[in-house]
Amino acid sequence: MSNTKFTQQVLNSSQKKSGLSRRHFLKNTTAGLAGLGFWGASSRAFSKNAAHIVIIGGGIGGAAAAKYMRLLNADVKITVIEPNTQYIFCPGSNEVLPGWETLEELTVTYTTLKTRYSVNVVQDKATDIDYTNKRVKTAKGEVISYDKLIVSPGPTLDYEAIDGFNKSLAEGEFPSAWHAGAQTLKLREQVLSMKQGGTVLISSPKDPYRCPPAPYERASFILTMLKEHNPTGKVVILDSKDSFIFENVYPYYWKEHFGYGTNNSMIEWVSKSDGGDVIKLDATNHSVITANGTVHKGDVINIIPPEKAGQFALQNDLAEGDWCPVNFRDFTSTKFTDVHVIGDSIDGDPMPKTGYIASNQAKVVVQAINDELHGREIANPFIINDCVAMASKDFGMVLTETFRFAGDGKRLEERYNIPGATNDPARQVILQKVAENWQRSFRKDIFS
Amino acid sequence: MKRYIFPFALAVFIISGLHSGLTLADSSPYASMTGGISLDESHALAEKYPATAWNLANTCSGCHGTYGAEFNEIIPPIAGINREKFISIMQKYKKEDNNNFVVMGIVTKPLTDKEIELMADYFAAQKPVQWTKENWRDDVVNPVAEKGKE
Structure with missing residues (x-):
């Protein structure tokens, strides 16, 4: 004291x-x-x-x-x-x-x-x-x-781990936008100016990487942008994993608002097992190639590189x-x-x-x-991770992980709890506000 | 985070029959996911390797501000909170069903009673900060409710 x-x-x-x-x-x-x-x-x-x-x-x-x-x-x-x-x-x-x-x-x-x-x-x-x-x-x-x-x-950010990709391509035509900055603005511009009915490809990396829910949050935000500016546009997440954080929340939101799981869905999630693992960028033909050889053409290509x-x-x-x-x-x-x-x-x-x-x-x-x-x-x-994320301005989510010391020479022991999606609009918006508030409070905690 | 033992099957799921205010049925693909060590194991490790009050309390600062004092929006400041009040609130969250409160319900469960008391001592000793946004629900939730009526 x-x-x-x-x-x-x-x-x-x-x-x-x-x-x-x-x-x-x-x-x-x-x-x-x-x-x-x-x-x-x-x-x-x-x-x-x-x-x-x-x-x-x-x-x-x-x-x-x-x-x-x-x-x-x-x-x-x-x-x-x-x-x-x-x-x-x-x-x-x-x-x-x-x-x-x-x-x-x-x-x-x-x-x-x-x-x-x-x-x-x-x-x-x-x-x-x-x-x-x-x-x-x-x-x-x-x-x-x-x-x-x-x-x-x-x-x-290991750009070169993806064949044909590198830092200068990320700074140019294929923004990763995984450190906030110029690439973030470039990606925004690309999504807004994409041709009607075009496809945004997001390559989500293998674990571990910075901010696990962020690729799915990003996909959700882009969907909101497309709904307004480009309603026939589409987002495809090509994943180098078979599961992802908040997979008990995001699909609910996508289903409610973007027809996820139907033929007319604005969003598709391709797991690693289903061939989602991106291994190559073909910059000339504006496409990516996955581990099983499938070629995906994208109008906007956002490769989040492994780390x-x-x-x-x-x-x-x-x-x-x-x-x-x-x-x-x-x-x-x-x-x-x-x-x-x-x-x-x-x-x-x-x-x-x-x-x-x-x-x-x-x-x-x-x-x-x-x-x-x-x-x-x-x-x-003793370490806690209170992770917040959003799907939109009125839909948020949160999870908690605690990490306990288990003795010298051992890793910390984790306990996690990820509440599933709620269909209560009040709770959805409260969680969004919590996420929004947290960003400000956390910034203040560290930098003021 | 470890891989979840959770099927990613999007089975046919009907939400129209559910009333607003309920969480989705536990059999749905949107059920809560818990894992890692059990709560009992977490509590046992807390007994065996006790953390300091400083460490415990400062895990709160990301949301509630440094010393629980630097923020004042819908997440309340907790600096200077009465010790017994803090304990009673935390225990209420800890005993509640996960989904009855948005964040603290899941934050409190791995903590032991002793840890909650240490945090209570720490925050009670800080310079109090008045929460000026106690009516935040009116601003946040009411517009949604109004929209729902339209």
Whole structure:
């Protein structure tokens, strides 16, 4: 409790200061910057012997680790290394497709981390870890020493795993739109300008991948767009799996509104067993080829590529195969000491790859680091995933998973509960509101 | 998440006979899916490897805000909530049928009574935040009900 009270005080006092310092900053930007040292972005002076927690990546996992580390401990130095000055929040980005949300609204900066939580944000790309000397090198040639390192680089989208597909095609004619951004807008434009009666192909990847319900949410949103602009248009989901999350919800919605399961259905779902596994893109003929040799022509082709651990983690030998193995008590790498890996890059099964999970892994890690700094035994981890999704503006869904520690050397144990579709319009819209509210509350929890 | 033991058969399914307000019959392909370890096993692991109040309570922040205090829409703030009130609400959700409440019914079930008490202590110790959207149902549900009457 005393920790909480103390950090609450830190929070309150930095809150009071933030308005002042912002004005001060605007007024004195040039002079101020010149006078700032390495810790210049922070309003606090740290002890020379203060432990230095370095975080690679300013996504949800990295930002949550920085903020919650500060909430637990006012004395440590915290550095986040992140090349981008802005981050586009992924939760909610499917809603950019039908125009219910904007990228601007989803875009956050690191200002609050710097000013309110005294986090040093280095706008640079981390390249190498020197495990022996506990240092991180950056692209601009900076060398940053750490006492504890938290690696949260997000996933690598493995475009090349699909024959004939690559990153530049995704940035051009065949947007994956799996990181919110320009590709999301491109996909929106393609759907809106598709010829009447055309087909949108969505390739849903094999497990594990970021945000399991998102391909099905995306398909549902595109259906709503087509119903308005292109009622003879169609969506085909080609799946590299035989089952999917919320398969006890989405098909109900599709059936109710888009004739799913009938000859006139606007949507078709092709399982892996039925030949849905996309292995090749034929860009010239605007088609994809599945494992059983079937050619599917699409007017809009949205391939969500399979994933593996982030490039930084792969290059620094943190992975075994595609993912990084960790100890589940504190998410330390099983390969190197004083290094924690969180988020989409880890081999975290049965935990899915969601922002909510990444943020809760971050909390477990900073608690463990804080315990160690105080010479305490490292606490047992507990992780929840409350996953929300929508089918439309008036139909939402939610599931809960809890992950229990089951002993050192073991994976976490999962309990899940996924309520099925409801035919109660009031409940449908309440769940949609919960999903919508969660996106905002979660963004605020991590970035403000 | 582990693979579900769940047939994806879209059997003939008639919903017209169901009254609004009921959830779909459990035999439907839209039944709730539960799995992984049992609730008893989850509770047993909680006893064997107890988590801290800080860890337990901060799993709530994604929805209810940091310290349960930074959000105020249809998801209520829980910072500063009276300890006994928190426990009574959580226990009510925990005992209810899954579908009687939209989220908390499924969130509470794997938690032990002891864990709920630890969370209650944590949130009771936070600076209280007034919930100003207590009438959210009027805004969210009434338009749907009106639409239904048309």
